[in-house]
Every structure is written in C-alpha cells, then in structure tokens.
Amino acid sequence: MASEQLTLDQLRSAVEDGSIDTVRVCIADHYGMLRGRRLVGEVFAADPQGLQAYCDGALIWDVHCDIFESTDYSNFGTGYPDVFARPDLPSLIRCGWSPGSTLVMSEVLTPHGERSPLDPRGLLRIFAERIPTGPIAASLELRAGEGALTTGWNGDEAPAFAQRWLEGIELSGIALKRVVWDSDRAVLRAELEPAAPLMAADQLVAVRSAAREIGLVDGITVTAMPLVEASQSPARMLLEAAEPLSADAAARLNDLALLCRPLPLDWVGAELLTSGAELAASPQASPYLAIAALVSAIGAPHAATAEHAPSSYSEAADQFDAAAWTREWFGEMFVHDTLELARREAAMRSDAAAGSDQVSDWDIERYGEVG
Amino acid sequence: MGGWAQLGWVDREGRLHTLAAPSGNEPATVTAAEAGWQSVDGELTLRPDADAVYLLPGDSGGKLALCDLVAADGSESPWCTRSVLRRAIAKAAAIGSRVIAAAELEFFLSDQATGRPVFDTIEQYGIVAGERYEPVLRPIRALRNNGVPVTASNCEYGGGQFEVNLHHGDALAAADQIILLRSWAREIAEGAGYGISFDAKPWPENSGSGMHFHQSLWTGDNNRFWSADTDEMSADGQSYLAGLLEAMPEMTVLGSPTARAYLRRDDHSFCPTVVCWGGDNRTVALRVINESEAVARIEQRDAASDANPYLPLAAQIIAGLSGLERGATPPPMTTGDAYSQRGLPPLPASLEQALALFEGSSLATELLGDEAHAAMLEILKDEAKSPTESARTVF
Numbered sequence: 001m002a003s004e005q006l007t008l009d010q011l012r013s014a015v016e017d018g019s020i021d022t023v024r025v026c027i028a029d030h031y032g033m034l035r036g037r038r039l040v041g042e043v044f045a046a047d048p049q050g051l052q053a054y055c056d057g058a059l060i061w062d063v064h065c066d067i068f069e070s071t072d073y074s075n076f077g078t079g080y081p082d083v084f085a086r087p088d089l090p091s092l093i094r095c096g097w098s099p100g101s102t103l104v105m106s107e108v109l110t111p112h113g114e115r116s117p118l119d120p121r122g123l124l125r126i127f128a129e130r131i132p133t134g135p136i137a138a139s140l141e142l143r144a145g146e147g148a149l150t151t152g153w154n155g156d157e158a159p160a161f162a163q164r165w166l167e168g169i170e171l172s173g174i175a176l177k178r179v180v181w182d183s184d185r186a187v188l189r190a191e192l193e194p195a196a197p198l199m200a201a202d203q204l205v206a207v208r209s210a211a212r213e214i215g216l217v218d219g220i221t222v223t224a225m226p227l228v229e230a231s232q233s234p235a236r237m238l239l240e241a242a243e244p245l246s247a248d249a250a251a252r253l254n255d256l257a258l259l260c261r262p263l264p265l266d267w268v269g270a271e272l273l274t275s276g277a278e279l280a281a282s283p284q285a286s287p288y289l290a291i292a293a294l295v296s297a298i299g300a301p302h303a304a305t306a307e308h309a310p311s312s313y314s315e316a317a318d319q320f321d322a323a324a325w326t327r328e329w330f331g332e333m334f335v336h337d338t339l340e341l342a343r344r345e346a347a348m349r350s351d352a353a354a355g356s357d358q359v360s361d362w363d364i365e366r367y368g369e370v371g
Numbered sequence: 372m373g374g375w376a377q378l379g380w381v382d383r384e385g386r387l388h389t390l391a392a393p394s395g396n397e398p399a400t401v402t403a404a405e406a407g408w409q410s411v412d413g414e415l416t417l418r419p420d421a422d423a424v425y426l427l428p429g430d431s432g433g434k435l436a437l438c439d440l441v442a443a444d445g446s447e448s449p450w451c452t453r454s455v456l457r458r459a460i461a462k463a464a465a466i467g468s469r470v471i472a473a474a475e476l477e478f479f480l481s482d483q484a485t486g487r488p489v490f491d492t493i494e495q496y497g498i499v500a501g502e503r504y505e506p507v508l509r510p511i512r513a514l515r516n517n518g519v520p521v522t523a524s525n526c527e528y529g530g531g532q533f534e535v536n537l538h539h540g541d542a543l544a545a546a547d548q549i550i551l552l553r554s555w556a557r558e559i560a561e562g563a564g565y566g567i568s569f570d571a572k573p574w575p576e577n578s579g580s581g582m583h584f585h586q587s588l589w590t591g592d593n594n595r596f597w598s599a600d601t602d603e604m605s606a607d608g609q610s611y612l613a614g615l616l617e618a619m620p621e622m623t624v625l626g627s628p629t630a631r632a633y634l635r636r637d638d639h640s641f642c643p644t645v646v647c648w649g650g651d652n653r654t655v656a657l658r659v660i661n662e663s664e665a666v667a668r669i670e671q672r673d674a675a676s677d678a679n680p681y682l683p684l685a686a687q688i689i690a691g692l693s694g695l696e697r698g699a700t701p702p703p704m705t706t707g708d709a710y711s712q713r714g715l716p717p718l719p720a721s722l723e724q725a726l727a728l729f730e731g732s733s734l735a736t737e738l739l740g741d742e743a744h745a746a747m748l749e750i751l752k753d754e755a756k757s758p759t760e761s762a763r764t765v766f
Contacts, residue, residue, distance in 0.1 A: 022509065024498055025523075035496035037523040037536075038505075040512050052523075055653065058496055065493040065528070076639060076708040079652030098502060100509075111651055111662070213502040369492065369499075 003195060003203065004173035006092045006102060008048055015041040020094075022101040025052045027085050027108050028121055030341060031063060031262065031370050032201075032286030034209050036085065036106070044104075048089060052106070053082040059108065059118040060337050063263070063370050068344065071337040073118045083116050084109045091202050096171025097164065097210040105202050117331045120288035121201070127292050127329075128197040131299030134242030135194035136291060138204050141187040141235035141283055142211050142371075144222040161220050162188055168210045174203045187235045194242070197291050204237065204287035208371045223364075224283035224371030226266055230358050234269055237281040239294055249297045250274045251304035255323035256293035258316040258342055260285055263370065264349045265363050267313040268356070284370045296329050312356070317342045375424055376433030378417050379551075380440060381453055383407025383750070384628070385679030387554040389435065392419075399438075403450050406440060408746055415440040415448055423547050425518040428510075428555050437547050449743040452681040453543075459685040459738070460542050462692055469589045470688055471668075473539035474549050477580035477676050478556070479531045479573055480504055481566035488531025488577065489565065497526040504533070506563045511535060511556050519548045519555070528641070529578030539585065542688065546680040549582065571632035571675030579635025579642055580676035582626070584684055585660075586691070587668040597667040604661055606698075612648060612669055613701040614694020615657055615687055619646050619673070620718055621732035622690060624725040626674030626683035630757050633721050635675060638710040643673050645715035647705040654709040656718065673718065689738050722755040 014020035023044035026036035035058050044050070056074045057067045069075045085106035095101040108119035115122045144161060159181065165188070166179040175193035182189055190207050192200070208224060215222030226234035245253070253260070253274050261267060266282035273280060281290035302325035310316040317339055320326060327335050354360040377389045378399055384407050393399050398418075403411035419436035427433045440451035447454055463470050480489045494500035501508065501524075508524045512535075515521050520538035527534045535556075537548055553569055560567035572579040588595040588611060596608030604612065627633060635642050643656035648669075650659055658670040669691075674683040693699075709715065719725035726748065729735050736744045 021513070026498060027496075034498035036498055037496070037525040038498075038501065038508065038512065039523045040515055040521060042515075043522045043538075054496060061495075065495045065497075076654060076710065079649060079654050079707065079709075080641075081651035081653070098505070101505075103498075209499050212499045216499065216503045 003175040003193070003199065005090055006094055006173065008089055008092070011041075011092060011102060012045045015045045020100055020102055024095070024101065024103045025085055025087055025106060026103060027054060027058065027106050027119070028205055028286060028288055029058055030060060030120065030286060030289070030338070031284060032120065032205050032208070032288055033371060034103075034205060038101070048087055051084040051086055051109070053084055055080050056083040056116070059083065059116060060341065062341060062345065063367060070340045070344070072333050073337050082111065084111070093172045093174065093206060095168075095210070096173075097168025097214050103206060105205075117333050118337065120286045120292065121198070123330060123334070124201055124288045124292040124295070125198055127295040127299070131295050133197060133295050133298050136197050136200040136242075136294070137192070137194040137240040138200050138287070139189055139191040139238045140204055140207055141182075141189045141237070142208070142222055142224055143186060143228060143235055144188050144211065144215060144220055146220060161214065161218065164214050164218070165190065165211050168214060169207055172206060172210070174206060185233050185235070197295050200239075201287040201291045208283070212369070212371060223368050225364070225367050226282050226284065227269060228359055228364060230268055232269070234271060235283050237283045237285060237287065237290060239279045239281060239291060241277045241279075241294060241298060244277045245274055245279075245298070248304065251306065252297035252300055252302070253279060253293060254306040254309045255304050255319055255326055256297060257310050258320040258338065259289040259293040261313075261316065262286070262289070262342065263367055264313045264346060264354075265359065265367050267311075267316070268359060273309050284367065300325060300329060302328075313342070313346055317346070374434065375419065375436040376431065377427065377435040378419060378438050379435050380406070380417050380438045381550050381679070381681070383450075383452060383679065383747075385452070385550060385553075385677070385681070387550050392436070401440070406450055408450050408750075410746055410749060411450060414443065415450055416443055416445070418445070423544065425551060426516070428514065428517055428558065437550075449740045452679050453546075455739060456543055456546055456681040456685040459688040459692075462689060463588060466692070467590050468595060470542040471539050471587050471589055472542040472545040472684060473585045474537050474545060474680065475534055475581075475583045476537070476549060476552065476569070477527050477532060477534045477582075479529065479568045479577075479580065480507060480533065480560060481531060481568060483564060483566045486566065488529070488574065491530040493528060493530060494526040495528045501526045501533075504565075507560050507565055508533065510559045511552070514552060514555055517551075517555070519552050521552070527578070532578055532580065542586070542684060546684050549680040569676040571627065571629060571677050572634040575634060579640065581635070581642060581672065582674040582676045582678055582680065582683070583670055583672050584674065584687060585668045585670045586684075586687060588691070594664045594667050596669070597661070597664040599664070602661070604659060604667065607695055608667065608669070609701055610695045610697070610699045611691035612657060612659065612694070613699035614691045614697075615669065615671060616646055616648060616701055617694065617699065618686065618690030618734050619656060620716065621728040621735060622683070622686040623673065623719045624722065624729045624751060625686045626678045627722070627725065628678060628751060628754070629675070630722045630755060632675040632677070633719070633725075636673070636718065636720060643709070643718060644720070645709055645712070645717055647709050647715045648701060649705045649709065652706065652709070655705050656709075686735075686738055690734060693734065722751065726751055726755060
C-alpha cells in the first residue's frame with residue numbers, strides 16, 4: 001500500500017463538512033518532537049501557506065524545552081526571535097489516532113525568508129535533494145505498558161494499545177507493513193513501507209507521536225527510551241537504505257553517530273551502529289537528523305575522520321566535533337549548538353550521578369517523554 | 372428587547388456578568404458596587420450594544436448582547452470600563468483612524484482535585500502533550516462559531532500553561548472577545564473536569580500568564596504604521612511607539628492590577644521589566660513587527676492575563692495617540708538582551724510602585740476621568756496591602 005497524503009482539496013471539503021476541525025502546523029525540534037499550534041481548520045484552509053511564528057529557541061532547546069545561553073543560534077542575547085513555519089503541503093496527513101485532526105509539517109524560515117540553519121527537517125530536505133539514495137525502510141520500536149515498563153504486557157498477545165496504534169497509523173494514510181509486539185524484548189515495533197527520505201522521516205515522527213498521544217489519552221505509559229533497565233536489549237529506530245552501506249559510508253556514519261543516538265541513554269548497552277544496509281538509531285533520535293546522517297554518509301565525498309565507531313556518548317560527541325566535513329555539510333552553527341546540547345546533557349547526567357552503564361530514576365524522569 | 376436572550380456586562384476587574392434580557396421596556400440595572408466600584412453609590416443602566424451580539428455556547432441558539440453601563444438618563448458613566456475603551460477609540464476616530472487590535476492570551480489548566488497544573492514539565496508548542504487536553508482546547512477553539520475569532524491554541528512555556536490566539540479586529544471587539552473567551556473557557560474547562568486560571572502568576576515557581584496586545588492604526592485601507600519607503604516604521608508609527616513607551620510606567624497598573632501580577636515581572640521571564648522597544652526580540656517591552664503593510668504593528672507585552680482588557684488597551688491607545696499628536700520620537704531600538712542592559716528606565720516592580728506613578732498621571736486622569744481615577748486608586752491601594760501569596764483569584 002502506498003502512503004496517501006491528504007490533498008488541500010480534500011482537507012477543504014472535510015473542513016466544510018465538519019469532519020476535520022483542526023490542523024496542527026508543526027515543526028520538529030532537535031529530537032524530532034512535534035512542536036506547533038493547533039489551528040482552527042477553516043483558518044488553515046483559508047490560508048494554507050500562511051506563516052506561523054514560533055520562538056526560534058524551539059530548534060535548540062533541550063529535551064525539556066530548557067533554553068540556555070551557550071548556543072549560538074538562540075539565546076537571550078539574540079532575543080529569542082521568531083522563526084516562521086511555512087506549511088509543506090505535501091506532508092499533510094490525517095491524524096488517524098485523533099479524529100478531526102490533521103498534521104502538516106513545515107519549512108522553517110528566518111525572518112528574511114531563508115531556511116533556518118538549525119531546522120532538522122530543512123537539513124534533511126537539502127541532503128535528500130542533493131543525494132539520490134532511493135527509499136528508506138524504517139521501523140520504530142517503543143516501550144509501552146500499563147505499569148512497569150520493564151515487562152510491558154504479559155504473554156505473546158498484542159495488546160489493545162498496539163491495535164489502536166496500528167489503526168491510527170493506517171487511518172493516517174501512512175503505508176504500514178505491520179505492528180509487532182515483541183514480547184521477548186518487551187517492545188512494540190511499527191514497520192513502515194519504504195519511502196523517500198523526507199517522507200520516511202515525516203512518517204516516523206507521526207508514528208512516534210501517535211503512540212505517545214494514544215498512550216497519554218488512554219493512560220498507557222509509552223516511551224522512546226531505548227531501555228528502561230540496563231539488562232534489556234535496546235529498542236531501535238532501524239533505518240534501512242536501498243543498498244548495503246559501503247565501508248566509507250559506514251565510516252562516515254561513525255562521525256555522525258551523535259545525530260543517530262543523541263542522548264546519553266542511547267549509549268547504554270548500545271549495539272552496532274550499522275550492519276549491511278541498516279543504521280540502528282535510537283528511538284529517541286530525530287528521524288530527520290538520523291536519516292540526514294544516513295543520506296549524507298551515503299553521498300558525502302569526504303573521508304571519515306573517525307577511525308572506529310564511538311563507544312560512548314562523549315566519544316560520539318568528540319568524533320562529531322573532530323570531523324571537519326560535518327561542518328561543511330551541516331553548518332558550523334548546527335554542529336556547534338548540537339555539541340553544546342550534548343555536552344550539557346552529559347554534564348547534567350554526570351551531576352545527577354546517573355551511572356554510565358545503568359538506567360536510573362533520573363534517566364527515566366529526564367528521558368521518559370522524549371519523542 | 373433586541374432578540375437576545377442574555378445581557379452581558381463587565382465589572383471593573385473585567386469579569387463578565389450575565390442576566391436574562393428583560394422582557395418589557397424596563398431597563399436592567401446594576402449598582403456601581405456590583406460593578407466593582409465599592410465606594411461608589413448609585414445604579415448603572417445596561418445599554419445593549421447591537422454591534423456586540425454573540426451566539427451563546429451550547430444548543431440554545433440564544434444570543435448575548437454586551438452592554439455599556441450608563442447613567443439613568445442614558446449619559447456616559449465614569450464607572451463603565453468598556454466606555455473607557457470606547458472613548459480612546461473615538462479619539463482615534465477623531466483623526467480619521469481605526470485601531471485594529473488582537474490579543475494572545477495565556478492561562479493554566481489545573482487538576483481540580485489537587486489544584487496543581489495538569490502537568491509540571493515545560494511543553495512549549497508540544498503537540499503530544501497538548502492532545503490530552505483537547506477536550507478543553509478544541510471547544511475553546513470552536514468558540515469561533517460563537518463570534519470569538521479564535522485562530523489557534525498551543526502549549527505554552529509553563530507546566531500546564533496554554534495560549535490561545537485571536538484574530539485581529541476592531542479594538543472594542545478585540546477586548547470584548549477576551550472577556551467572553553475567559554468566561555466561556557472557564558465553563559468549558561470546568562465542564563470537562565479541569566480548573567482554569569488566568570491569574571498573572573498562579574504558582575510562584577511557574578511561568579506567569581500574559582495578555583499581549585498587538586495594535587495598529589488604520590486610515591481606510593492604509594496602515595499608518597507602515598512605510599513602503601523605509602525598513603523602519605512610518606513616522607506615525609514611530610510617534611505612536613514613543614507615546615506608548617513614555618506612558619508605560621504610569622499605566623502599568625491597568626495591565627497589572629493585582630499584587631501578584633508583579634511576581635510575573637521578573638528578569639528573563641519574557642515579561643518586560645524595563646521600558647524599551649525592539650524588533651523581533653522577546654526581551655523587550657514593545658515589539659515592532661514591520662514586514663509588510665498587512666502585518667505592521669506594535670506588540671505590547673506587559674499586561675497580565677487577568678487584567679480587564681478594556682483598560683490596558685484603552686491606555687495604550689491614548690498613549691500612542693498622544694505620541695502621535697506630539698510627533699514624539701522614540702529612543703533608539705534596543706538590541707540583544709534587554710534584561711541585562713543598564714540605563715533603561717525601569718518598569719514598576721510592585722503594585723505600590725505602579726500606583727505611585729498612576730496617582731500622578733495626568734494621562735490616567737484623562738483616560739478614566741477624575742472620579743474613576745480616584746476610586747481606582749483607593750481600591751488598588753487596598754489591593755496592594757494584600758500579601759501576594761494570598762492575593763485573590765480574579766479569574
């Protein structure tokens with residue numbers, strides 16, 4: 001089944017007949033979390049290319065929307081000005097899990113109408129236009145449960161929550177292979193049909209958000225944390241390229257590992273980053289940045305800087321910092337601010353005395369709702 | 372009377388009161404004390420405004436007419452805050468101009484059992500976090516069908532805080548719609564099992580709630596703040612801006628009329644603490660948005676969400692018009708972090724400070740009239756004696 005986007009005409013008809021009353025005009029933050037406003041349907045339908053102004057701190061705040069002064073892009077010195085979200089109409093979908101609601105992703109523009117250098121989706125768009133990679137097959141694993149997350153549900157039977165998630169995704173027009181309840185690993189997995197890189201990322205963001213929204217409304221705990229006990233096999237956001245990754249591409253992905261596993265917990269019990277055509281990113285990562293990493297690793301004509309895959313969060317940050325080519329591709333400011341985010345995160349976790357190879361209550365408090 | 376089911380009137384604090392429209396010719400009345408002027412004797416007559424009729428929420432199909440409070444002989448009363456804004460708008464009309472305004476309004480949803488915000492993490496613009504509260508936010512957005520032109524809602528920068536945006540329009544309607552929105556949003560939230568607070572600072576450790584007013588001045592189809600010849604605002608826009616800046620300290624109390632409102636006014640809180648203006652800068656008091664004629668406007672960012680909207684908006688209009696009349700010149704634009712810059716004039720940091728400036732303000736007297744100015748002072752001086760921890764909840 002191919003993905004079915006919602007056309008503007010269909011949206012307008014649905015607004016008119018009352019079956020749609022809300023359009024979420026969204027951007028994605030550094031972790032791919034959906035940020036935006038819920039617009040009245042008729043307001044959107046009347047001006048579908050209308051700009052929504054959002055504080056630019058949204059592109060560089062941490063997992064709890066905390067803003068801080070050491071980022072270059074946005075801080076009190078810059079005055080936290082607006083960026084402008086221009087709906088990217090081909091990304092319009094129904095929110096099958098939220099009746100009456102639709103979602104459109106946006107291009108993020110500066111006040112001068114230029115692409116924001118910190119917009120993860122904008123970066124992916126550029127890379128995808130520059131490098132023909134073919135479709136990306138993606139799957140997303142999440143942990144969910146009615147109580148303790150360590151076990152999820154007992155038995156092999158897929159819980160009702162999984163069914164709701166599946167139906168929500170399908171009603172959104174997102175081409176889904178299946179939803180699997182992996183009782184051995186205590187993860188729910190949504191496997192998507194291959195799609196062009198930007199669409200694949202849009203769909204992953206929607207699918208992850210759908211799970212978390214259904215969970216919040218139904219009282220089910222859903223998290224994109226890769227693990228909630230150190231003994232677990234980490235949950236993954238698996239991205240599969242159309243062809244096996246070359247040795248050079250895999251090496252370049254080592255330079256970009258921080259974008260694929262952007263939080264400290266992503267490195268507890270971490271498995272190999274790449275295998276064959278696959279990139280094993282964290283479910284907490286921004287799908288835009290993880291796929292941007294994959295696409296740029298496939299197509300960048302630069303030698304990797306890293307000689308081996310990073311084995312820790314700090315090593316991933318250091319390798320990202322050391323790789324000169326990433327600045328050329330992602331931009332100096334993006335690299336600088338991404339490193340500021342990562343090093344601040346590492347310092348916070350260290351201050352909280354959260355063990356590097358353990359999952360603590362502090363971790364669950366801090367990262368439990370990412371995604 | 373007029374085909375409406377209810378009459379709505381607004382007290383000094385900006386609360387909506389309603390009563391069934393009388394069936395005969397006898398006009399409805401309220402006492403001045405009921406209208407929030409405790410020390411004032413006498414009755415006020417409700418005069419429905421046929422241009423301010425709204426469809427009541429629910430299925431009744433009934434309509435509500437907002438009213439001015441007038442004297443028994445039909446003349447204007449000093450105790451009607453809606454009329455204060457009317458007078459300010461009339462002043463603009465006298466120079467052939469129309470004031471267009473819009474508000475952004477912030478509020479908190481709370482758990483009725485605990486009295487605490489519905490969540491305690493920061494979820495600014497959070498789509499996922501907002502979904503759970505759609506049983507409240509969606510009907511609030513649907514108030515558009517009742518004549519309150521809500522365009523959007525979003526999670527704000529406080530745990531459990533939300534913002535609602537309203538489409539711009541004539542200034543009186545813009546203020547009316549804030550009154551209706553606050554009242555009807557309360558009914559919606561409580562009906563869905565939530566508490567709602569428009570207080571300026573419901574919880575000391577959490578963000579405050581503001582009522583930002585965007586405003587522009589139009590003559591016919593021409594935005595007087597816009598100049599096609601320069602990147603800056605027009606000369607009129609700059610003079611209006613200068614008037615706003617000059618009057619901001621003395622008029623602060625009208626947008627922040629409770630002791631608790633000053634807890635919101637803190638450095639790096641995104642609520643202004645100094646008199647300054649800037650471009651696209653969230654640390655300044657007045658933000659100038661000047662990308663095109665359609666959008667050129669000034670955003671004043673200091674009023675609290677629980678203020679009576681007629682009063683700060685009226686104050687801003689007469690302040691701006693005063694600057695315009697005098698051809699005033701604004702100080703240089705502030706760039707960077709306004710909170711950390713020295714030499715900028717401070718805004719009042721307490722209700723006492725704000726009242727001291729308000730007491731000596733000739734502009735405030737011009738706005739309210741001598742009687743209402745004096746009565747307002749007396750009432751708010753009492754308010755200033757309230758410890759901020761226990762300041763009463765207005766909304």
